[in-house]
Amino acid sequence: MHCVSFMLLKNYSLDVIRKRLLVLTPVKMRLETKEGINGCAIINDSYNSDINSLGIALDFLEKNKRFSHKTLILSDILQSGKTEKALAAEIADMLSKRDIDRFIGIGPVLQSNAPLFDNNSEFFASTDEFLRNIDPGSFQNEIILLKGARKFEFEQISHILEAKVHNTVLEVDFNALTENLNFFRSKLSPDTKLMVMVKAFAYGSGVYEIANHLQYHRVDYMAVAYTDEGIELRRAGITTPVMVMSPEEEHLYFLLKYNLEPEIYSFRILKKLFAVLRQWKDGLKEPLPIHIKYDTGMHRLGFRKEDTAELVQIINENKDLIQVSSAFSHFSARDEAEHDEYSRKQIAVFEDVCTQLESKLGYKIMKHIANSSAILRFPQAQFDMVRLGIGLYGVDESSYGADLADVLTFKTHIIQIRELQEGESVGYSRKAISQNKRRIATISVGYADGFQRIMGNGNWQVLLHGKKAAITGNVCMDMCMIDVTNIPEAQEGDEVLLFGEGNSLKDYAKAMNTIAYEALTSVSERVKRVYIQHGS
Numbered sequence: 001m002h003c004v005s006f007m008l009l010k011n012y013s014l015d016v017i018r019k020r021l022l023v024l025t026p027v028k029m030r031l032e033t034k035e036g037i038n039g040c041a042i043i044n045d046s047y048n049s050d051i052n053s054l055g056i057a058l059d060f061l062e063k064n065k066r067f068s069h070k071t072l073i074l075s076d077i078l079q080s081g082k083t084e085k086a087l088a089a090e091i092a093d094m095l096s097k098r099d100i101d102r103f104i105g106i107g108p109v110l111q112s113n114a115p116l117f118d119n120n121s122e123f124f125a126s127t128d129e130f131l132r133n134i135d136p137g138s139f140q141n142e143i144i145l146l147k148g149a150r151k152f153e154f155e156q157i158s159h160i161l162e163a164k165v166h167n168t169v170l171e172v173d174f175n176a177l178t179e180n181l182n183f184f185r186s187k188l189s190p191d192t193k194l195m196v197m198v199k200a201f202a203y204g205s206g207v208y209e210i211a212n213h214l215q216y217h218r219v220d221y222m223a224v225a226y227t228d229e230g231i232e233l234r235r236a237g238i239t240t241p242v243m244v245m246s247p248e249e250e251h252l253y254f255l256l257k258y259n260l261e262p263e264i265y266s267f268r269i270l271k272k273l274f275a276v277l278r279q280w281k282d283g284l285k286e287p288l289p290i291h292i293k294y295d296t297g298m299h300r301l302g303f304r305k306e307d308t309a310e311l312v313q314i315i316n317e318n319k320d321l322i323q324v325s326s327a328f329s330h331f332s333a334r335d336e337a338e339h340d341e342y343s344r345k346q347i348a349v350f351e352d353v354c355t356q357l358e359s360k361l362g363y364k365i366m367k368h369i370a371n372s373s374a375i376l377r378f379p380q381a382q383f384d385m386v387r388l389g390i391g392l393y394g395v396d397e398s399s400y401g402a403d404l405a406d407v408l409t410f411k412t413h414i415i416q417i418r419e420l421q422e423g424e425s426v427g428y429s430r431k432a433i434s435q436n437k438r439r440i441a442t443i444s445v446g447y448a449d450g451f452q453r454i455m456g457n458g459n460w461q462v463l464l465h466g467k468k469a470a471i472t473g474n475v476c477m478d479m480c481m482i483d484v485t486n487i488p489e490a491q492e493g494d495e496v497l498l499f500g501e502g503n504s505l506k507d508y509a510k511a512m513n514t515i516a517y518e519a520l521t522s523v524s525e526r527v528k529r530v531y532i533q534h535g536s
Helices: 002-009 014-022 051-062 084-096 108-112 127-133 155-161 174-186 199-203 207-216 227-235 249-257 267-279 305-316 337-361 372-377 505-511 516-521
Strands: 032-035 041-045 070-075 102-106 121-124 143-147 169-173 193-197 221-224 242-244 261-264 288-293 322-328 366-368 385-388 408-420 438-443 461-464 467-472 480-483 495-499 528-532
Touching: 041 051, 041 155, 051 070, 051 084, 051 143, 084 108, 102 108, 102 127, 108 121, 121 127, 127 155, 143 155, 169 174, 174 193, 174 207, 174 385, 174 528, 199 207, 199 516, 207 221, 207 227, 221 227, 227 242, 227 249, 249 261, 249 267, 261 267, 267 288, 267 305, 267 322, 305 337, 322 337, 337 366, 366 385, 372 385, 495 505, 505 516
Parallel strands: 041 143, 070 102, 070 143, 102 121, 169 528, 193 221, 193 385, 221 242, 242 261, 261 288, 288 322, 322 366
Antiparallel strands: 032 041, 032 528, 169 408, 408 438, 408 495, 438 480, 461 467, 461 495, 467 480
16 A cells, blocks of 8 residues: 555556556565474564564464463564663563563663563574574474564574475465454354364364464364374364364274364264273263264265164263264255255254254254355354354355455475577476477476476466466476566566465366365475464
8 A cells, every 4th residue: 555655646657556566575474483493383573573563473472372382582672762771671571471481682772681581581682692602402392483673684593493394385374364264253143153174284274373373263163084183283282172073993092081072973983982981981070072973965974864763872871971062964065056955955854853863862962064155155054053164264165255365375486497499398298399489487396295287288377476377398296387488577586376366276276177175185294384474
């Protein structure tokens, strides 16, 4: 907005303004969370420094429950309008009210006011002095907040503490994620609870960080596919109730140990659970909550309606071991209007079977069948809880037309540019032979990163300087090539957007001949996840 206002003031034409905005490089956002050395995580907020933004950054640090040990590296705050001692005292007071285990102050003001801070503090006159004296090995399994004024060049510290990994990244925008979460919440009745799916590495987005953010925003439940995913959440400090949708027989004990709630979809798994609970009954303080899965038409997993009488009899015989928390089912085709009548039949079957179940159990249970699309398309199917999945990440698979925020950006960089003459070929099998002189850029993403071979030979276009550039030739394991002949401003080191704002994930998945779910979960774990949150 400031750029547009300035250009209008200088009498630039609207056409010129539009063209220049397309190539405007965005200023890096604050609060980037990245993987660090020695099992650490780095929150990089070294782009500005004032007392208010320090408070926001400390709140962000504090809400992370994955790490019990928290470190703050802070530079002097410049031009605050306060005396040096008053400013240092205010910072010390802020830290004393928060759970900061280690404080490192950099700059002459903080160093000269060291007595105001706790004993777990260290001080250095400059960034250079810090780098000369600090042992990177002293940072172990902790979360580190870097908060510094530009003058102190904290990017040098970030470079030392960040894990040296592949520079192709999947960027996750927490502000957009929260916006989508609130959008779906706005569609719910006041008493309807919200379960959020965090299975499959939170749809490829990074389970610890996503789950921690959701817990901070007080979702009612989370759901994972397998028990080990639930164990990871508990070990990362997640205390929100967690439903395990496919509990394996050999891991049933861990449901009890880690306070996880299993989906029960068959008599066999129910009886196996009883055997484990009886064996470990001394550790069972109260009946284990379970979630009964009904097959209303998906024909994948679940009890049938006619199983209800036998099911309730077994449950009632073991009231000391389990308590039914909910009954649920899955839509088969909630996205497609042509199958709406089938979906309505599923709702009717589900409602009927739940009525029977509650009547025979003798107590109320939660009921849920609606996923992201059904929240929008079948509001009558909200019941007591809904399950939010792909919609959280900005993908509307329904015909509702929801204006969701883009949460995920998959991007990489140009590592080399070369000129090709007519007749020269690009890549394996010489699939792309130049018909004329061309300018070809190699980018550091390949099918080992989840950028599949089907995207090659013009099947997908990346975004570079606001312009589309087609993939040329076959996609390689670790890199691929793009045609930048018509983007003369392209240079080595430039950022390239694979999908994100302006290059949609839905279109990306379509080019892969698949759905957004598969496209996201295909992004390999060697691709660094970077978490962005900018202050309000």
